[in-house]
Amino acid sequence: MIFRQLFDQQSSTYTYLLADSATGDSVLIDPVFEQVRRDTALIDELGLRLLYTVDTHVHADHVTGAWMLKRRTGSQIAISATSGADGADRYLSDGDRCGFGARHLTVRATPGHTNGCVSLVLDDETMAFTGDCLLIRGTGRTDFQQGDPRAMFRAVHDRIFTLPDTCLLYPAHDYRGLSVTSVGEERRFNPRLGGELCEDDFAVYMTNLRLPHPRQIDIAVPANLKCGVAASDPTQIAEPGWAPLAYTFAGIWEINPQWLEENLDSVQIVDVREAAEFEGPLGRIPRARLIPLGELAQRTSEFAQERPIVTVCRAGGRSAQATVILRQAGFEAIANLAGGMLRWRAEGRVVENGSV
Incomplete structure (x- = not known):
């Protein structure tokens, strides 16, 4: 299998490319609008065929590149059925599979950051992509977009911490230069919900974070509710x-x-x-x-x-x-x-x- 972890510095977003090396079929998780040229260049250079873009949720800090990638590559747009987004080709529910060649990702509903948050688990459970639900030694925030700290606590413990300890976890964001963690690490060391911390502890912790309003939320959320549709394609204009x-x-x-x-x-x-x-x-x-x-x-x-x-x-x-x-x-x-x-x-x- 081909795997690449890509990073957008402006929004601290990770985008993930997975492909079946035998067939060239691929899937891209959480693409960023401004990075579409980069992503398509990599896909072309590796000789891959992009089947799907999958957004783990409706992002508030960047606009998805899903629509633009569909225009450029013919890929299908996939997002959670409970996301509230219009314009997707496929709406995902818990237990659905996104196949690429002989491999697949299984959808696990992990609400709490938003209602429509999902995590994507590789078929052999060696890797999982947790979006903004579980971060490295942290979690996504729960104070806007239908956020619910109790739902997040249960999602992490029931849908992510039940994976093997050795399963590598890849979040949608990191703000400290970290790139990967594991189920075992987060179950032991996550300061918000690991160890012996209970649901009440987590709810109080999240209620008192006092985080600033996301800078791009007024632009990103409306655009992402339309799967990133834009009036014009800036990468096309810049050709x-x-x-x-x-x-x-x-x-x-x-x-x-x-x-x-x-x-x-x-x-x-x-x-x-x-x-x-x-x-x-x-x-x-x-x-x-x-x-x-x-x-x-x-x-x-x-x-x-x-x-x-x-x-x-x-x-x-x-x-x-x-x-x-x-x-x-x-x-x-x-x-x-x-x-x-x-x-x-x-x-x-x-x-x-x-x-x-």
């Missing part, structure tokens, strides 16, 4: 139009070598290798300008803002970093030649000064 580019999971725009060869006159090509490499046996792309990577930050004034820039090196690593430097200097129309001169030569593309 570069000057060339057919691909966006990688590393956050780099890459250019098609064939297009570049056919359009050498329309771009500025900067080769960030060293001088000896530039004059070496791999040769260079016609019209390329040599500016070694170590000098690039001090020489960005040599480029015209109105013309796109393509960065090149031997294998594509240094030139990927060059796009970051140029973007920090204010250039937007930038792309990396993935694979660098090694790929360019392997495809038999035109060079200057190169040996056969």
Whole structure:
């Protein structure tokens, strides 16, 4: 099985990708609207087919990426039947399964943070995704959106703590840089409801948290009650139009070598290798300008803002970093030649000064 834990720094949200490595079928848990480009890049790079996005509940701190991912990949939107959300393709009830290839996630209703909160348990009970119900050494809040501390206490003890001690637990959020815990750990060490703490203890604890109002709640909740539907797709608007580019999971725009060869006159090509490499046996792309990577930050004034820039090196690593430097200097129309001169030569593309 393929598993990836992804993070949105702005909302401290974890998104989880699970896939059957044999079939490529996958599911994405708790996607974030602003991270759809990142998520689709990873799915494309791994050669996966996204079947479902599953939101563990109606979030109050970010807008889900479910709707946008459906537009981009054809995936179905799944959310709890008791969430109150409109626009989903599948409404989940306790005990339902979300299958991907030979694997599946089983839905366990875990209300308390909201009425529609669910946890998702992997088929062999080695992993569970607890949304905002059980966090790492904490829990979700219970003071808005039909929150109920007593319902949460019972949900955790009856639906999560009954899993094997070794079952790894992955929450929807963490604000301290923690990434995973286990049933055994939380049953012993969770300061809110672990150990010998009872339901009354937990109810009093949660009633007196005095947390600030979520900053995004007035935007996030209405949008999430429509599964993230937006008037426009910001990632579509931001797509570069000057060339057919691909966006990688590393956050780099890459250019098609064939297009570049056919359009050498329309771009500025900067080769960030060293001088000896530039004059070496791999040769260079016609019209390329040599500016070694170590000098690039001090020489960005040599480029015209109105013309796109393509960065090149031997294998594509240094030139990927060059796009970051140029973007920090204010250039937007930038792309990396993935694979660098090694790929360019392997495809038999035109060079200057190169040996056969």
